[in-house]
Amino acid sequence: MQTKKIELLETYLSLYIDHMTVLNSIKKADSPYVILDVRNAPAQVKKEQIKGAIAMPAKDLANHLDELNKDKIYVVYDWTGGTTLGKMALLTLLSADFQAFELAGALEGWKGMNLPMETL
Amino acid sequence: MQTKKIELLETYLSLYIDHMTVLNSIKKADSPYVILDVRNAPAQVKKEQIKGAIAMPAKDLANHLDELNKDKIYVVYDWTGGTTLGKMALLTLLSADFQAFELAGALEGWKGMNLPMETL
């Protein structure tokens, strides 16, 4: 069982990227990371987003894959880490052979650490 | 690793059902879905629940399987998506050969979208 646990944890954790890795990279001009806000809510409900994120609702993602770039690394996030929307978006991206991660802790964690946000 | 990630995401996401699928179905007379509130708390702590849900605390579920119907599809939820109670109930149901899903986003997500609730 120990081996199964370790394998599950390794694969599960490999789906995620942490806040600081993303934040430190996107400050640079040539960052490979692109943050996708995959919340399925209109701007007036979302009110704000992670600074520099692109709004790409999970429900529309499959129809916009031709706008994405295989040289980039996509970082998706939803409201909290307890939802499944980020993982749905991630599955769509990985299945289409894009490089992608879910943001660990999601928007809630990013805000909780007072990282840069912007108003919508 | 990409294949392992995709397999994990596919299996993980197959455990869940989304709010709107459930909500649209339970409005109809012949809905196959039955919502089970598996929180292990008394009514005065829960205060409210998803409209039409049946209280079936996870700790009691194994002793009530004979009251369930194999033609129905059970949708379990706990307070938030970050707990394990829903998955424990789901394992009990699937292992007993019932059709069952965990509600994506749990009670927190349902309330966050202002979907129908009822007072206990």
Added chain:
Amino acid sequence: MQTKKIELLETYLSLYIDHMTVLNSIKKADSPYVILDVRNAPAQVKKEQIKGAIAMPAKDLANHLDELNKDKIYVVYDWTGGTTLGKMALLTLLSADFQAFELAGALEGWKGMNLPMETL
């Protein structure tokens, strides 16, 4: 798919230990459980912790494994169940052949049930 779901749920749930098992044991003098608070935050941000927990930030854990005891069972927790820090710490511990679990529901769930806390 049903078999895959059950296997995933079994392995996933085997990573966790529930509040009451831990609480009932740590009241006794010879409890095998040791609670590790793996939040990467300073005490003034954390403000309080689970009573009797040892502060062991996930980022430092790998350098402190020689202080741990293979006869103990380590219980790690982060702020909420939606983060990945607990699972990162768990992977470090299991990979080093320690007995360890993540606390189901994390700090949020423990506090939500009004279980014993202490100020930092």
